[in-house]
Amino acid sequence: MLKINSVGLTISAVPLLNNITIDCPRGSVTALMGPNGAGKTSLLKVISGEHKASQGEVEINRQSREDWKPAEIAQFMAVLPQSSTLEFSFTSEEVVALGRTPHATGTVRDAEIITAALAKVDASYLAQRSFVQLSGGEKQRVQLARVLAQIWDHCECEGDASTDGILLLDEPSAAFDLAHQLMLIEIVQQISARGVTVVMVMHDLNLAAKCADQMVFMNCGHCTAVGTVSELLTPELIKKVFSVDAEVITHPVQGTPMVVV
Template sequence: MRLTRAHRLPEPPVAGSVVTAAAGVSVTLGGTRVLDDVSIEVRAGEVLALVGPNGAGKSTLLSALTGDVAVSSGSVTLCGRPLSAWSATEAAMRRAVLLQQVRLSFPFTVAEVVWMGRAPWAGTPLEAADEEAVRAAAADADVAQFAGRRFTSLSGGEQARVALARVLAQRTGVLLLDEPTAALDLRHQELVLGVARSRAAAGVAVVVVLHDLNLAAAHADRVAVLAGGRVVATGTPAEVLGGDLLSDVYEHDVEVIAHPRTGTPVILPRR
């Protein structure tokens, strides 16, 4: 159902400005405090990686930023307004979300799934960019070659890339990606995070949940480390990804060495 009421179209991003933020957010699920007084700011033009052990609250923080879970205290803002001030379509014009689990109830083709990403722009002047956005997104996620195939016939990693293409086709100022690399091979992991970086270079604010700390170290502008529902550190990979902090957070001895050629931190569990 679509009402014909006019939606407020998004403004172009101002580099370095905060586009989405959580301030003092706490979330309680089933009696357990999953997020405890978390504050985080995401700026236009940066890739922010959320890392931390299982159950640290990374996905819940992402859900709080999307408005999927109700916060028990604190506030979430999107493009300078409280999240609730935007209609569902207006929010969809501003932020796109890739969930961890990708599903599809009916066997749509890959092309149809990617086109779904253009839904928020129907009836707006930006509808004119639909075809170009879909083509570019499919190329970026490397799914153009199976455009005509049924989504349900693809492998898990291929499905994940189609879902990413759909999210990229939405062309929003904020990208929230929950473990976009989990099901992917080495080449596609690099490709996906490369796309995230090039989007950030174009002024998009990218939040990406990652389990692979080396990917976070190599591709993120800033890293936020979560543990036990709290943000324990935020900063550049070199500032944050230290052996002591990671050993503490992951409860496993971790050593960090500088890559001999690039100087990027390389994180290894001590075996």
């Protein structure tokens, strides 16, 4: 579980976040939505520990984030940034292996997880390819495999672990084609069903609506609204947050709200 309690963030005298409070229960999927510069990535960085909150607190698995040692938190929390720079000519398999660094599960078990993670993101054929030679979408799938490998036991087992898995995704679908966007949503649904708490920054309202338990609309560092997909996907709120006129209809198959602009 994850709780964000009255979090604020100021860097170089510039306020980036102001009094953000969000409750993300175990196994929930939270989509952070809003225009560019709204503070979505900054919030993700506070949760991950890359930035320290200027005020308030992030609570992870019933304990203040500040009380967790980095080596401990790396065993159950993984972060997929918007982009990952890697100049070394690692194979895709070696990149995914980096996700196993916090664990002491042994080379045999790690190799099994690496293979399974690549298969899960439709990237088995990339295992021996040089990462730097991959397309943008292929690189992102390999990086997704890396973070899944990092919290694999939480993703694949409904166990009685003392800590719940947490996955932070920053615009994970940006480089994906349509098929792999849907693959991503399926993965998020699968791992959340096993108790992993997912927080993801998204720009595609309809894609987020397919898997989010709650949406958070942000603007100018403030939390504009928090609620379910049905509560937040309204023409009025979309106009307020995104300055776009939109119609919200019912998806003909899923029965969920669908935004038409």
